[in-house]
Amino acid sequence: MSAPTEFKLNTGATIPAIGLGTWQAKPGEVRGAVSHALKSGYKHIDGALVYGNEDEVGQGIKDSGVDRKDIFLTSKVWCTFHDRVEECLDKTLASLQTDHLDLYLIHWGARMIPNETSGMFPLKPDGSRNMDFEWSQSQTWEQMEAVLAKGKVKAIGVSNFSVLMLEDLKKKWKVVPAVNQVELHPYCPQHELKKYCEDNGILMQAYSPLGSTSSPLHADADLKAIAEKHGVSTSTILISWSVCRGVVVLPKSVTPSRIESNLQVVTLSKEEMAKLDGLAAAGKQQRVNTPNWGTDFGFSDWYGVGNKNAPEGAKLLAGKA
Numbered sequence: 237m238s239a240p241t242e243f244k245l246n247t248g249a250t251i252p253a254i255g256l257g258t259w260q261a262k263p264g265e266v267r268g269a270v271s272h273a274l275k276s277g278y279k280h281i282d283g284a285l286v287y288g289n290e291d292e293v294g295q296g297i298k299d300s301g302v303d304r305k306d307i308f309l310t311s312k313v314w315c316t317f318h319d320r321v322e323e324c325l326d327k328t329l330a331s332l333q334t335d336h337l338d339l340y341l342i343h344w345g346a347r348m349i350p351n352e353t354s355g356m357f358p359l360k361p362d363g364s365r366n367m368d369f370e371w372s373q374s375q376t377w378e379q380m381e382a383v384l385a386k387g388k389v390k391a392i393g394v395s396n397f398s399v400l401m402l403e404d405l406k407k408k409w410k411v412v413p414a415v416n417q418v419e420l421h422p423y424c425p426q427h428e429l430k431k432y433c434e435d436n437g438i439l440m441q442a443y444s445p446l447g448s449t450s451s452p453l454h455a456d457a458d459l460k461a462i463a464e465k466h467g468v469s470t471s472t473i474l475i476s477w478s479v480c481r482g483v484v485v486l487p488k489s490v491t492p493s494r495i496e497s498n499l500q501v502v503t504l505s506k507e508e509m510a511k512l513d514g515l516a517a518a519g520k521q522q523r524v525n526t527p528n529w530g531t532d533f534g535f536s537d538w539y540g541v542g543n544k545n546a547p548e549g550a551k552l553l554a555g556k557a
Contacts, residue, residue, distance in 0.1 A: 239479050239501040245414045246437040247391045251339070252308055253479045254499055257432070257443060257488035258534035259287055264541030269490040270296025274307065276496050282417075282443075282486045284312040285324055285333075291330035304334055312343035312395060313380070316350040316358065319327060320373060321379035325388060330471065340389040341417060342380065345401050346529050347371035364530055373401065374408035382412050392419070394508055395443075399432045400534030406436075420483060421474060423453055423522040424513040424537070430483070441484040446474050448524040449520050466502050476501045477512045 242250045258272040260264055267288045268283065270479065272279060274297065283293050290311070305557035309332060317324035325340060333347050346468050347368040351358045358366040368531070380392040404414070420442035430440050447453035454460075454470045463470045471487070471494075478485040479501050486496040504512075516522075521537055 237504050252280035255282045256485045257290050258283045265490040267292040267296040271299040271535050272302035272492050273495050274302040281386035282310045286314045294332040308338045310339040312341040317350040318376040320345040334386040337389045339391045341393045341395045344396050398534035415439045419444045419525050421447045422512045423520050436516050442478045443486050444524045445485045462508050471498050480504050
């Protein structure tokens with residue numbers, strides 16, 4: 237059986253299995269990367285307001301000549317806009333030069349209050365983030381449901397949500413999130429979260445699927461052996477692993493040759509999938525992205541409940557102290 241090229245959302249719509257991630261794409265580079273990706277066969281672009289490059293993403297889409305109806309566009313509401321979701325969305329729509337998104341996500345389940353220090357990364361006098369710990373994510377989700385009802389977005393979802401946070405949101409949601417986008421690769425496989433999402437009809441998406449530039453994944457002996465067996469790169473195996481387990485993958489690159497090669501997927505055997513599934517449990521668990529929010533998100537491998545590494549006085553943003 238060949239690897240899937242698309243998946244179905246709980247809305248009934250389809251989403252391409254591989255999309256171009258635009259996080260950390262430098263100014264002057266992302267426009268060409270988006271254009272090249274679309275010309276090379278990509279149909280899925282993932283972005284966010286906070287990436288600071290959506291104007292260029294919009295230009296890249298225009299440069300490509302690919303019809304908007306043939307592109308699946310995703311963006312995310314940033315943390316300082318949780319009380320102004322539609323305002324944030326309108327900024328994105330203007331930058332991307334479109335009247336709707338195919339998917340809109342809550343970027344992080346945490347609200348920050350903008351102040352004189354910054355509209356995007358506000359700080360308190362002590363240098364910590366200016367968090368609003370009393371804000372409920374159900375308040376943000378209600379606004380997400382409202383922009384969905386207006387037709388400005390075709391689907392809504394979340395990003396960086398743990399099981400605990402989803403369980404809390406579930407108490408109030410009228411619309412089940414279509415996706416949950418999280419860091420996901422063999423060193424951070426998110427098995428428990430994936431099972432929960434599948435049970436609730438939520439599709440998983442993987443950011444940093446290649447483990448980022450600082451990751452030791454590409455030197456992993458087991459991964460290299462599988463890549464050599466198939467005659468492909470370790471990146472291809474990492475992308476294939478996610479797609480073969482039913483996860484949308486969002487590799488990022490601004491290099492034309494890598495953009496093209498990241499579309500390649502091979503079918504992995506049950507034994508190869510099992511080997512990769514077990515790398516983290518074998519002592520290799522590692523994250524790339526762990527911003528210090530000064531709070532507990534409820535991830536067991538990060539600031540999970542009872543984790544001795546959790547910040548002093550941390551609270552679960554799932555509404556539990």
